[in-house]
Amino acid sequence: MQNLDLLAECLSYIESHLTATLRTEQIAAACACSKSALDKLFRHVCNLSVHDYIIRRRMTRAAALLRSNPEMTVLEIALECGYSSHEAFTRTFRSIWHRNPSQMRNIPMPELYPRLMPAPCEGDEYIMTRKPFDITELYDLFRSREDCWFVCCDICKLIPINEISSQAGDLAILTAMQRMQDAAEEDDIVFRIGGDEFCMLTASPDESYADAITAKIAAQNGTPFQWEGRDIPLSLYITKTKVPLHTPRYNELFTGLHNAIRDVQ
Numbered sequence: 001m002q003n004l005d006l007l008a009e010c011l012s013y014i015e016s017h018l019t020a021t022l023r024t025e026q027i028a029a030a031c032a033c034s035k036s037a038l039d040k041l042f043r044h045v046c047n048l049s050v051h052d053y054i055i056r057r058r059m060t061r062a063a064a065l066l067r068s069n070p071e072m073t074v075l076e077i078a079l080e081c082g083y084s085s086h087e088a089f090t091r092t093f094r095s096i097w098h099r100n101p102s103q104m105r106n107i108p109m110p111e112l113y114p115r116l117m118p119a120p121c122e123g124d125e126y127i128m129t130r131k132p133f134d135i136t137e138l139y140d141l142f143r144s145r146e147d148c149w150f151v152c153c154d155i156c157k158l159i160p161i162n163e164i165s166s167q168a169g170d171l172a173i174l175t176a177m178q179r180m181q182d183a184a185e186e187d188d189i190v191f192r193i194g195g196d197e198f199c200m201l202t203a204s205p206d207e208s209y210a211d212a213i214t215a216k217i218a219a220q221n222g223t224p225f226q227w228e229g230r231d232i233p234l235s236l237y238i239t240k241t242k243v244p245l246h247t248p249r250y251n252e253l254f255t256g257l258h259n260a261i262r263d264v265q
Helices: 002-016 024-030 035-046 050-068 074-080 086-097 136-144 158-164 166-183 207-218 250-264
Strands: 116-118 128-130 150-155 189-192 197-201 224-227 230-233 236-241
Touching: 002 024, 002 035, 002 050, 024 035, 024 050, 035 050, 050 074, 050 086, 074 086, 086 166, 136 189, 136 197, 150 166, 150 207, 150 250, 158 166, 158 230, 166 189, 166 197, 166 207, 166 224, 197 250, 207 236, 236 250
Parallel strands: none
Antiparallel strands: 116 128, 150 197, 150 236, 189 197, 224 230
């Protein structure tokens, strides 16, 4: 449990200082542990160094700011995210999102790397989960489309891709989201419900419409994406479902979508 407590304290410190200068030594000192112990724990739990986690959290925040604050310049967002220059920010942003900041203004991408949260555990074992993706803002829309179909996807074998490189894993997630966006029509909405799990709420109650969307996504299965000159095949588990909302509770909808994905794996 000491490891869990340490990690929870570290994550809380990072989130509260995300826009400031952050070094692993500083975080370790604030959490009363050694730098090597903290970095070892972080790599064991999330396969990233503390530094790499901070970068991904900052770039996730940056992408959200770019989309929600069109009046802010890229430099203003860079400063908001703890960067002192446009050039350094853009270089880092592109290394994570594989796009320039200006290209993210109108791309409806869900969070790439949500905050990690410690999960309850027993004994000396501990696990980490990503914060559940907040789709509550869409809930009124879900209720208005309660007869419409969901198309749900999950990345096949993401762990081996992450073992190649965590950046390759990030690009796999981006590629999966883009495939869903490409298959969606104008009124369909793509959102994320887990680390590598995605859903599309269609605007149609017609099952053949959902089948057509599913076929478009499935047609891309096995197609590789490129990472540092290497072709990495990517496939998605795909299914369609309806989630009855006669008892309109957010957690029931969330669980129903996850169960639909799990059943197709």
